[in-house]
Amino acid sequence: MADPKSVFIVAAERSGDHLGAGLIRALRDAAGDGVRLAGVGGDAMAGEGIESAVDTSGLSILGLFDGLKAYGRVKAKVAETVAEILRVKPDAVVLIDSWGFMLRVAQGVRAADPSIRLIKYVGPQVFATRPGRAKTLANTVDHLMTILSFDAPYYEPHGLPVTFVGNPTLDRLPTGDGAAFRERHGLAQDQEIMLVLLGSRTSEIRRLWKSFEGAVKSLTGARPNLQPVFIMAAPVEDLVRPRLEAGGWMIVREDEKADAFAAADVALACSGTVVTELATAGVPTVTGYRLGWMTWAVLRLLRVMKAPFISLVNIAAGRMLVPEFVQTQCQPRQLSQSVSGLLDDPERRKALSEELVAATRQLRGEGDASRRAAETVISLL
Template structure:
């Protein structure tokens, strides 16, 4: 019997991590009797999937950044489609990264309609651009969603949807806070603020200014506040450049991604660019102030066409339909506003404790039945038999 062949496609760090978890479970469920290939980053490479093309330069967000990277994206799409068609897998799993994976899906569908296409993590149609549900339904064979409330948006368009749960809520191991503090000379009574600038180069460019301004104010008000900066591997060079440029960042304990769980366990609170990491912080029960800025032209288009359909940007706030995590976005994203929101948490431990408890409760409901990567792998294998 021929081993099934599954091709995984991820274009940025969060998708790369999802792909790695999926690959592990596919191998375990089949006893290794499966062929895996794909396009991804270092996490998938650690699982033995050597990327068929580079994903450098694809970690982008927004129309303007997309236009700037158009040639690179167009080239990467062509390379990805060519690699998939040449490999002729039984199934392609397209992970997150809406713009890139949609173009790849369309290219593969046109070149070889016999290849099954599975989208893993759908576009956030509940928050913006609901028309994408119909677009996706016309392009792929199945959606594996990490959100329990996604399915009704796709049902009218006839797209089969399988809720697998959110692997992000399971991926981060329980950290050792006391050990982290001991390693880095942080006393038990000191207040630790974890700072995360973002996982995309564009985010680091936009968020560093207001973050630095806010942190400078906070350190002036609370000189003993200890800053900790876990840095994602793909953007380490960009973050390190900002650390070298700004004294308040240079004061921080800078750690690599492998210490993230321990850093979160040691944290009293966090200031983070909005994204997957905010959900990870919520899972660890870390009270967080989150922030985000789009490019001005992109933001103007969002406002002009009323594309933002939810009052919140953080998944935990959306799921709870409440502002558990303070959000400081766009025009409000200034050093003064960030400092004020963080300061309110620094000086109010009972509030931090209450937020921590609510965050753990909300993320527990988002987790689903657990073993999300395994459920995703089971769905992929079930699709192969249909």
């Protein structure tokens, strides 16, 4: 009997940690004792029995200047991660998302031991910004597993093999029970429900809080039948919960997310994966985002942003299905007016719901994305 192959999985952020956990389950299902697993990650991967030798907390960083401030910490974590990989000496390393961190880990491993196969899982969004990263990635890793159907043409010209596996995050979304959610929380079946999702990074809360808070206050003041429901992201609960409780607003945790999606009339959400999740569930959504002002100024000055939209669902559809309010446009008045427009037009909401579901089909791929990712890893071994 052949010796089992060894796979080392690295995830530096919460979303990557969940992708890693799904991949671990799928690898075990597909290969059983034929694969040995180790890795660096968070709670989700730990729940699958992968104890991380490196503490990845504090690596959820977004923006140029936040990255510069965290440079020393990130550099140290990269060194620890590379050292752990070299100690384990796996046949392959799967590096999930987190462009800057994973690039440095890949470069460190490649320099020390070129025999280890490097697989990137989720590529940088070169269709939107910094297309030169495609060549950099092609020169650093052996294969890219992408969650976006339109990624391959950006990477393959540089000689990087690409496999589209689909988006496991969207596979995980169960069908919710909206009526049960309303009954559980004492909400009438005809009451308007607006979900509010503030993001899962401290920096996002800090930059979006006033705009979102102002929009919610304006909307509830003008619409007595409107119930805002804040869905709490676990990583920022300690920061956000006191603010929400002080405002007397309704809070639910993420384990109620599917039911809340099914009950919602509209959503106001921080730009990110959750916007795609809401679209997959057919929830008409308004999204906002703010970067640090210095980062934003540099991006504007260098004209780094290439995509016409920031939301994947809009990019997939080729048009603005989810209204976007970015930086100076992310103001209470603009957000509240956009949400009101949706609430005032039930027919538009119904049509938009159907369009959102259709637009996200290509983002989901053929389904069971973690299984497809596992099969890709096994084939590369």
